[in-house]
Amino acid sequence: MNLTDFAFLCFFVISLIVYYLVPRKFQWGVLLVGSIAFYMAGGHPILVLYPIVSVCIVYVCTHLMTKSGHDTSKDSVGASHNRTILIIGIVLLLLPLLTYKYLGFLWKMILPEAYAASAADASSPAWFLIVPLGLSYYTFTLISYLVDVYNGIAAPEKNLLKFMSFGMYAPALVSGPIMQYRNVSESFYAEHPFDPDMIARGSQRMLWGFFKKLVIAERLAVIVATVYDDPVTFSGRFVWLAILCFTLQLYADFSGLMDIVLGISQCLGITLPENFDTPFFSKTIAELWRRWHMTLGVWFKEYVFYPLMRTGIYSRIRKSLTARMSGNKTVARRSSESTEAEQSTMTDKEAQKKAAKRAKRISTYIAMLVLWITIGLWHGADITYVIGCGLLQWIYIVLEETLETPFKKLWERLKVDPKNKALEALRVIRTFVLFAFSMLFFRASSMREALQLIGSGFISPSSEAIRSVSAELGVAGGTGAGSVFDDLVTGLSEHGLHILNDASILGITYADIIIVIVSLIILLIVDILKTKCDVREAIAARPVVLRFIIWFALLFYVILLGCYGPGYNAADFIYQGF
Amino acid sequence: MNENKPHNSIRRILPAVVFIAIFIVLLIPLSYILRRGGDTKSRFMGFYAEPKDSLDIVMIGSSPTYSCCVMPELYGEYGIKAYPLASNVQRPIAGQFLVKEAEKTQSPALYMFEMRMYVGLEVGLGGNMAYTREVTDNMKYSANRIDAINAMVTQHITTEDTDKYTYYFDIFKYHSNWGNLIDPVQLRSWRFSSPDPLKGYKITDKVGPAEAAPVPDDPVPMDLDPYEEQALQDLLATLKETGAQALFYVSPYVLKDEDAEKYAHIRDVVEAAGYDWLDMNQYYDEIGLDFSRDFSDYGVHTNAVGAQKCTVFLGEYLRDHYDLPDHRTTDDSEQASGTVTGDDPSWDAAYALWRSEYEAAIPVIDRRIETGDFFVFE
Secondary structure: OOOOOHHHHHHHHHHHHHHHHOOHHHHHHHHHHHHHHHHHOOOOHHHHHHHHHHHHHHHHHHHHHHHOOOOOOOOOHHHHHHHHHHHHHHHHHHHHHHHHHHHHHHHHHHOHHHHHHHHHOOOOOOHHHOOOOOHHHHHHHHHHHHHHHHOOOOOOOOOHHHHHHHHOOHHHHHHOOOOOHHHHHHHHHOOOOOOHHHHHHHHHHHHHHHHHHHHHHHHHHHHHHHHHHOOOOOOOHHHHHHHHHHHHHHHHHHHHHHHHHHHHHHHOOOOOOOOOOOHHHOOOHHHHHHHOOHHHHHHHHHHHHHHHHHOHHHHHHHHHHHHHHHHHHHHHHHHOOOOOHHHHHHHHHHHHHHHHHHHHHHHHHHHHHHHHHHHHHHHOOOHHHHHHHHHHHHHHHHHHHHHHHHHHHHHHHOOOOOOOHHHHHHHHHHHHHHHHHHHHHHHOOOHHHHHHHHHHHOOOOOHHHHHHHHHHHOOOOOOOOOOHHHHHHHHHHHHHHHHHHOEOOOOOEHHHHHHHHHHHHHHHHHHHHHOOOOHHHHHHOOOHHHHHHHHHHHHHHHHHHOOOOOOOOOOOOHHHHO | OHHHOHHHHHHHHHHHHHHHHHHHHHHHHHHHHHOOOOHHHHHHHHHHHOOOOOOOEEEEEOHHHHHHOOHHHHHHHHOOOEEEEEOOOOOOOHHHHHHHHHHHHOOOOEEEEEOHHHHOOHHHHOOOHHHHHHHHOOOOOOHHHHHHHHHHOOOOOOOOOOOOHHHHOOHHHHOOOHHHHHOHHHHHHHHOOOOOOOOOOOOOOOOOOOOOOOOOOOOOOOOOOHHHHHHHHHHHHHHHHHOOEEEEEEOOOOOOHHHHHHHHHHHHHHHHOOOEEEEHHHHHHHHOOOOOOOEOOOOOOEOHHHHHHHHHHHHHHHHHHOOOOOOEOOOHHHHHOOOOOEOOHHHHHHHHHHHHHHHHHHHHHHHHHHHOOOOOOO
8 A cells, every 4th residue: 555545545534533533542542553454455464563573672672671770871780781682672673674675685696597587576576575564664763762762861661552553653654754752752642632723734745745746756757767768769968857857756756755644644643753854955965965864864873873983993993093193293293303392292282183183084984984885775785775875975975074175265265255145056056966966876776777877978869769769659749859849849830739648758748748847846936935934834824715726726736637546557655665 | 722612623624624525516527527538428428418307218238329329310200319328338237327327317218228248248348447437437426326336347357447446536547638628528528417419329421341141030049148147137127126118129230140149048038027129130121221331340330321221210110119209399391301390409409410410421431332441440
């Protein structure tokens, strides 16, 4: 069951009615039953045991931790006991995640033919190809809870079933957001009175999510697939267009899904953490990642990066780097034959300070490298993910930080205000372009495909090949020049408005192209407004007639122009696979 | 504190209720407009547009129903108002629901059922859901439509396009037909009720010559496909409830022996149930059919000329066998000039329109035969 399925919407409406009909203190029970039902409707009911077992593991671990108290000071026996429980708990939680995510990868590496045969056989695929829904999302949510309880910053839930309703919360199972119990539990377990305004707001947010997914992402997906499937024909500008389209598709798809999930939760009175904050208005890659898949970033920062920085290995690396750098400087200085001892002592201290600072920065970069590779691997056991979502991001961020000072000096020398609007706009565009380039690897099925695509990007498309594909697709108005605009103009002059329903060279109709462009403009405008105000609240403050007009316009826009129903095969959400 | 006051809650819920109500009110006509245009939509809308209890006959069946019998001619020349609730490759199972649909607005003296699809196999009929949609997606929203969907949308032959919700709410299927929103013809379907100019009849000037197959004199009855047998039984049960007369008939075509044997079985069943049976394949000479000229697609459907002949035969048959009113008020001299007036001007107009189209079709048909410009299957 997909969150955009009609069956899910019916299921949600029924659940919502029951949720507000039962006594408020049992509302969590409705969530639990609903979540289990949702999970079991996913196709492989037995897989529901995975989240159930994981929740039970965490429950037992936190229960054992509570028994021995919350003292996590180093000397305490209880702390050592708790640490052991924590490690066991994390290992047990990670075990299925690692097995499912990486066993297939290993098999693919060792026995590629057997893997391909099994993957192709939809009727009886290998067991690890049927990944439990939301595996990494609930695992991360549960790990965060376990660690927070260990650190004493989250109070453990005593009621197993109640805790299960949190750990298995269906909307967030699909692709997050990754929840932190300490931030969500209050809203999650509070008694929620029936609130029509809340339900209206939640529904409005869901509708906005449907708009992004069904109107924008589904259409862009066709353009992207057309080019990615045949980069030889669709070379040059088509490649760059596809890369741009995929980045927008990914945003519309993932943020659309989050809007649906957060909207559902809002209807239930539950406030979940935001996962997107208009990321494409970021001026740096680091900022973009603070505004893109935010809960994943927070999770990795809190449960991987900071703990990594606190480890003995990290301190040793830092110390060794400091020693090596200050040692080098001293040797260098000695060789410069400095004579004044006092001056020498001062410069030694300064040099040591500088070296320590530099060592800290370098060791932080090393920790960041580990972090980004982990993030890349989280997306999938494939080098394309490691590069696209890991290494490239790390390189971008390191370059941004190291080039910050030289650029500052450059702007000063050129007497340019670094906060100049044009410059800021350029930074936004640069950030988007860099991010889009990295997403090329994310979308590619292999490194070979990614490199082939980049190569194709620098070759002009052959008119003959374009003409042949145009004929194959039955492109009306096809000029053979490979220009959608030229084809459209020619088609309009030759066939009139009927051309709009005909296929274009990009695999979708001309009408679809116009719809995508108009919808992206709407999305852009709303995102700009979002940086200034809460758009839904602003609409809610308007007179009822205007409000109705706005929401009816959006509702019918989605109903009429969304890609759904028979004849359409709405793709799964991209981040559902993680 | 105020939150708990009932009037406050009602005030907060009211906009949502109004919103949902407006949404439904807008959604229904919208989905009617978005339904795929074509002769079946036009035919069904035409049926809903007929005044209450104005029809003498409701004809139910597949494409021969509307291509073999000229409803305007039946009216203009025999004074009988008949209307086809027919669709392409109409599955027999639809029959009972279409009778119920007809009963909502009409009390016809006679139901006529074209039986050609009853000798078909369910694997072909139920295997292509487009044949189901031809019926369900051309009915107005109602409980009967839901029953029809529940009965017709099953997975016993295929799983393709069998999500029932896309039938209940056919906007799921047709939402991308937004071009209809700027098409004045389709905009008229917002109530799913709009007069059909030829009263459901579909005229064609195409020619596909055929040779008549010998019709067996006394074929041995053969069982139908179990699904079609069940559909027949259900239809008979529904008919019993209405109390109306019924004529089960077969329009002329190139008959196969197996079909003739199945018709023999159907004849036995319907006659045992107290209804009439007419196999027009037994009357090629009486009809005056010329298989080399009167068929549009090689002996399957009659063209304008063949349909005119069949209608004359049917008109005579109906006048002879049933006591049906004559809705015309025209005297004989006026009628001879090809103009008819009656109690409903739309039928007079339909007759006039048919006559002009029929007269225009005759030379085209002759020319096609002369030049060998025959029908080509797409």
